Amino acid sequence: MADTPPDVLRYTAFSTDPAGGNPAGLVLDARELDDEAMLAIAARLGYSESAFLTRAPDGDPRSYVVRYFSAKAEVPFCGHATVAAAVALGERDGTGDYVFHTRAGEVPVTVTQDPDGTPRATLTSVEPHVTDVAPGDLAEALAALDWPATDLDPALPPRIAYAGARHLVLAASTRERLADLSYDFARLETLMHRLDLTTVQLVWRAAEFTFHARNPFPVGGVVEDPATGAAAAAFGAYARALGLVPSEAVLTLHQGEDMGRPGELTVTLRSGDPRVRVSGTGVRIPG
Template sequence: MTTNAPRPEVLRYTAFSSDPAGGNPAGVVLDATALDDSDMLAIAADLGYSESAFLTAPPEGLVPRQEGRAYSIRYFSPKAEVPFCGHATVATAVALAERTGPGKLVFATRAGTVPVEVTEEGGTLRATLTSVEPHLEEIVHSDLAEALAALGWPAADLDPAFPPRVAFAGARHLVLGAATRARLADLAYDFARLEALMHRLDLTTVQLVWRESATVFHVRDPFPVGGVVEDPATGAAAAAFGAYARELGLVPEDAALTLRQGEDLGRPGELTVTLRAGDPRVRVSGTGARIG
C-alpha cells in the first residue's frame, strides 16, 4: 500500500453467533485492492483475531460473475496466511449480505472455490458455506505421541471411538476425540511444542472433540501456528470433522450435526454441519453479527 493511499475500512464481525460477544471474531476488508501481503498481515496482526479476510476482484472465469457476487478472498492470521478459514468466510458473507442483501456468493480461495448462500430469518442472517472436496489421512504413531505429549493428554484420555486422523476440507486439521467433557475442558498445552509439530505436519488447528449425543459435539481448536492459543469457533475444522465423522461411519451419510464451541472461552458459538449422501462436500452454517 502506498503511503498516500487511504487505509481501507476494517470491519469487525463475529461468526457462528448472533451475539457480538459470542462466536469467533474476524476482521473483514471488503476492498483490499490496494493492499499487498505485508499490509494484510499487518492488519491481521493489529486486530489480533485468529483470522481476517480480504476481498478483491474474482479471477476470470469464476461464476457467477453477475451482480458482483463473486470475489477472491484471502485469509491472514496474526502470523501467516492460511489457505481457508470458515469463520472469516461466514463473517464476510454476513457483512456483504448486510450491504447487498441475502443470496448466493462465490469465493475463490487458495484451497479452491467455495460457494456461500446467505438467508435471512426473523431479521437474522445465516451463511452456509460449501467446502471443497475433503479427504482423510492416517497419522503415524510417533507424530500422534508428540501431539499428545504437547497437549499433556495421556493416551488413555482419548475416546477409542474416534481414531486419530488428519482431516482436510480446505485446511488440514488433526482430529482427536476426548473421552470425557472434563478432558476437553482442561486445555493447557505446550504452545511452542505443538506449534513446531503443526508446522511440520502442515496443520492449521488441532480439532479436539467430545461427543454429547448422536448429533451434538463439543469442540476446541488450539491454533498456535496462527499466533493464538485457541480459535473460538472454527468453520474449516467443522467441515473437516464432518467429512471425518462420515467417512469413519460415526454419523449417517445424511446428517445434520451441531458443534458447540467457545463455551470454555466464554464466547459460545454454534456451528451446523450438514452432510448429504452422494455429495462428498460438507456444508457449514452459522449466524454472524457486527462487533462495535
C-alpha cells in the first residue's frame, strides 16, 4: 500500500454535466496501490466503478494497464470508467490515441474534441459474442425483476451479450415498463453471480436507431448503473447479431433519465469489423 494517499479524481462519463452521466473514480498513477487499496478507494467513493491506471511495460507513454473495481469487487472491463479515464488523460496529455490493457483484452481509445471544444472519448471493444439464455435463467431473471413475460418486446429476444463483460439483454415492450423498475436485489444478484453477469441491460426501442436503457447492477453493490459503456458495446453486438440493425450503423442509447442523471452513449458498428465502438463526452466533477 502507498505511504501517501493517491490522487483520486472524479469524472462523469457520457454527459457534459457533472450531475449527469455516470460518475467514476480515477487514479491515473496507481503503481503504488495493491488490490486491497484499490478496492478500498472504490468502496469509499461508492461509484459503480473506479479505474486505476499504471503505465504499461511496453514503454509507450500512451499505453496503460487499467484495472476496474466496483464497491464490492474487481470487474474485467468498465466502459464508462474507460471513457472518463480517457477524457482525463486527454485533458492532461492531449488528444489522440491511447491503448488500455484490461483483464478483458486490449482496448484502443481515441480522444477528440467536439466542435465546441468538449472532449469526447471513443473506445473500441474486444471482439464480442452473443449467446442464448436458458429458459429457466430467463424465468428467474423476470421473477427477480417482477416483469411478466408478456411485457417483453418479442422483436428483441433475450440474449446474453459480451463485449468485455457479460450482460443479459431484456427488451421492454413499452417505455412505461422500462420506467417502472423495482426489483428483488438479492435474488437478481444471486442469479447474476451464477451466470457471471456484470449488469442486466434493460432496453426499449424508441426509433430505428434510438434506444433507452437501464442497467440493474446489484453485483456491484448499487441498484442501478446510470450509463453503462460496456453494456452499450454488448448491446451493439447483440443488435447486429440478431439483424435488428444493419452491419454498419450508429445507435444512440439514452440512459440515466429515470435516475435523474441523463446520459447519451453513441454506439458505432462498422461492416467487416466485429468490434463495437462506444463514444461519449466526459467532464470532471468539482470538489
